Amino acid sequence: MRLKLRNIFLVYFVVSSVGLLYAVLQLGQQCDCSHQMKSLGMGRPKEQNPGHAKGPREKHVVDQLPVIYLVTPTYARPHQRAELIRMSQTLLLVPDLHWILVEDSAERSPLVADLLAQSGLHYTHLNVLTPPPMKLKEGDPNWLKPRGVEQRNEGLRWLRVNQSPMDRGVVYFADDDNTYSVNLFKEMRYTQKVSVWPVGLVGGLKYERPLVDKGHVVGFHTAWKTHRPFPIDMAGFAVSLSLLLMHPEARFDPNTERGFLESSLLTHLVSMEELEPRADNCTKIWVWHTRTEKPKLKQEEALEKLGRGSDPNILVYLSHDYQHIVKAF
């Protein structure tokens, strides 16, 4: 009887010790909140990646999501900071995104560097100056010369140096004044070669879109230069990273005829039949070619003449890390 009790006690001791150990371990442990955050459309907290940096490969192995590389050309203007902040806040809602922001400038600016450092995004900050003969002049209409060509090519160059064809990813050329629904990024993530979808408010139409029959693109709803090989706006397609890396010659041609910029890249990569229609067979609009009005600054110029213009420290608010370079402005 005494022996029996001891045996029961021993078995109970072992079982309950395991239970206690588990309870003690639970006390100090953090929750895995990735599921809840994903259901809200949030990625994990992004590790910051200031300046030039290697792609976030380690992270992808864990996440198993192809990375969206967003190549965004940008240039200095009074509303640049507003535009980039607005866009960065949308991108915060997209998991596994790497923002490659390329300034049209001789040097990377503190304004953009600081904005990126505070964005909470995974990013790479690049710059390349558009050669003066290719640049729009004050008063030139927007359409006269293509903008952002050198910057998009710089993004491609960076990807080719820093990524390998084995990396799963997709590349999207996202201007800084368009409007993006977070749904768009879900559509493009699993691109095999080149995926396409409608773009709102572009080409003089309420939308342009590929026409789809039995899952294949058979034409385009567009009203301008319909003879282009790919009558698609820059915002209307994404390219698989590995396809881009397998075709090192594929880039945007700065000397191409007006309207043919997108085609100058795509003809290296894909045929119309191979395009992958997204957004419910190209029937949903998740990106709009919005443009922000150039702000009117007449009063500013008048105040400047009186020596009472805006304070650059207020215009370009920099966090403490960047205060020492504010004089660059």
Place this chain on the structure above:
Amino acid sequence: MRLKLRNIFLVYFVVSSVGLLYAVLQLGQQCDCSHQMKSLGMGRPKEQNPGHAKGPREKHVVDQLPVIYLVTPTYARPHQRAELIRMSQTLLLVPDLHWILVEDSAERSPLVADLLAQSGLHYTHLNVLTPPPMKLKEGDPNWLKPRGVEQRNEGLRWLRVNQSPMDRGVVYFADDDNTYSVNLFKEMRYTQKVSVWPVGLVGGLKYERPLVDKGHVVGFHTAWKTHRPFPIDMAGFAVSLSLLLMHPEARFDPNTERGFLESSLLTHLVSMEELEPRADNCTKIWVWHTRTEKPKLKQEEALEKLGRGSDPNILVYLSHDYQHIVKAF
């Protein structure tokens, strides 16, 4: 000796049983991820609140955060959907926010109703038509008549009916084309009476802002109608909910002189000395008075004449719940 062993066993039994019970309870329990999500600037998942509804009072008791009531006038135009989606995605990053979206229309539109239902935000959808004599006509310059006056007053009316002066909250009048940094909402949340801050790209200046001395507003950096009682843009102030409810006569005067709309509300509520400067004594810009260009739709009109205009089902994508009312368009 036998008795002692039994006592030890009994004590151990009680202690380990509690441990086991805790371990078993932990197994089925969900994590509390609110802390992680807050550190990312995310609120808890918002419960949806379609149509007219009571304020989210129960929730606040738990959160202990004053609610930000955002009153946004909106009107139908080709880029309305883009603007509202872009804005709603910024608001998703703000905890404890209640969006009161007021359409300038005779009826609430399925486009806006569906967009709100899919937004993930806590919201109220209202409408009121601006009387035709007060309305801007096609081709009128933007500044000729104030826009959104009736809609902002409708938002105030709703707050007065549905909230009590005991509710902690702050009211901000947020147009649907401005650019908002999420930092702005942190600045306004603990408003006692009326808080103020700079606004970028407004009044012909790079920014307008209150001038602050020893923590008090002593003047304004502005260049247009400087004799206004409150030379502040609509985006540059927020009002405590209880102050608004204590002054039922406070509203926007649709017949006031151009530029005096903000003053027509504020003079009921506060004196200049009482204004609460935010954003580091009004030295940081977290909101910009951006405007989106009216899209050019020449090709659309040409196609419409040929009977090949845009498909309304694509323009106004409605989720399944709203498909049955798509014919309203």
